Amino acid sequence: MTRWEGVLGYPLELFMQSFQSKSQAFRRGFQEAMGAPVWVLFASMVGFGAIGKTHDVSLVWMGLTTLLVFALPGQIIMMEMMLAGVSWVTTGLVVALSSSRFITMAVTLFPQLDRKDHTPRLYATVHIMAMTAWAVCMNRFRDMAPEHRLPFFVGFGLPCWLLSVPATLLGHVAAGWVPQAFTLALVMLNPLFFLLSFAGARPLPNRAAVILGLLLGPWFFLWDADTSLLTTGLVGGTLAYFGAKAWSARSARLAADAQEPKP
Numbered sequence: 311m312t313r314w315e316g317v318l319g320y321p322l323e324l325f326m327q328s329f330q331s332k333s334q335a336f337r338r339g340f341q342e343a344m345g346a347p348v349w350v351l352f353a354s355m356v357g358f359g360a361i362g363k364t365h366d367v368s369l370v371w372m373g374l375t376t377l378l379v380f381a382l383p384g385q386i387i388m389m390e391m392m393l394a395g396v397s398w399v400t401t402g403l404v405v406a407l408s409s410s411r412f413i414t415m416a417v418t419l420f421p422q423l424d425r426k427d428h429t430p431r432l433y434a435t436v437h438i439m440a441m442t443a444w445a446v447c448m449n450r451f452r453d454m455a456p457e458h459r460l461p462f463f464v465g466f467g468l469p470c471w472l473l474s475v476p477a478t479l480l481g482h483v484a485a486g487w488v489p490q491a492f493t494l495a496l497v498m499l500n501p502l503f504f505l506l507s508f509a510g511a512r513p514l515p516n517r518a519a520v521i522l523g524l525l526l527g528p529w530f531f532l533w534d535a536d537t538s539l540l541t542t543g544l545v546g547g548t549l550a551y552f553g554a555k556a557w558s559a560r561s562a563r564l565a566a567d568a569q570e571p572k573p
Contacts, residue, residue, distance in 0.1 A: 339465025359481025
């Protein structure tokens with residue numbers, strides 16, 4: 311038996327994505343990002359730039375928020391609060407709260423990296439972690455050796471971050487060419503793509519959380535629109551976690567009962 315846990319008597323390497331080097335893992339992550347993920351994010355950032363133009367926000371400010379923040383919901387909140395004249399302290403606190411999801415994303419993704427990669431340099435790579443990169447890597451990491459996971463993640467996240475800046479600038483310049491309803495639709499492309507990527511992940515709690523969110527979201531919105539998103543995530547995620555845990559335990563018991571010899 312190798313250092314990998316065996317599956318059905320075979321080494322786990324046989325079931326994993328085979329990379330010859332870290333540079334090959336990086337290139338594979340880059341190639342996968344340059345498919346649908348990067349262009350969906352590109353379109354969303356074009357919509358964000360166009361929204362900024364319609365509110366007379368400067369081109370430089372819009373580009374800097376994408377470069378330095380790289381969190382579309384937080385960027386939109388920052389812009390809205392700035393336009394409303396809210397203090398910078400309050401704006402910073404609200405934007406930080408809206409980006410608190412990155413805490414759970416980081417603590418679930420980065421422990422899967424090779425221990426040799428647990429260095430202070432990880433703080434720099436956190437900046438290129440977006441919803442799509444997290445969802446894809448959570449689904450793909452189990453198929454590759456730990457030492458190849460960080461290069462794959464960097465290869466995936468880097469083009470998403472770098473292309474978001476020119477996308478924002480392009481949307482700002484081209485704001486007058488398309489209707490505002492179209493720019494708003496572009497902004498929603500990225501959350502929709504993330505939802506589909508998250509639902510496509512193999513763990514049962516992920517899919518259960520998406521389904522429960524779709525079912526509970528409208529009801530919580532009618533109950534209290536201001537807290538509906540937080541309430542839906544808390545209730546739906548909790549039910550999905552414990553429900554999937556109970557289902558897995560039941561399936562394990564049934565499998566064990568089926569293997570017991572009958573008298």
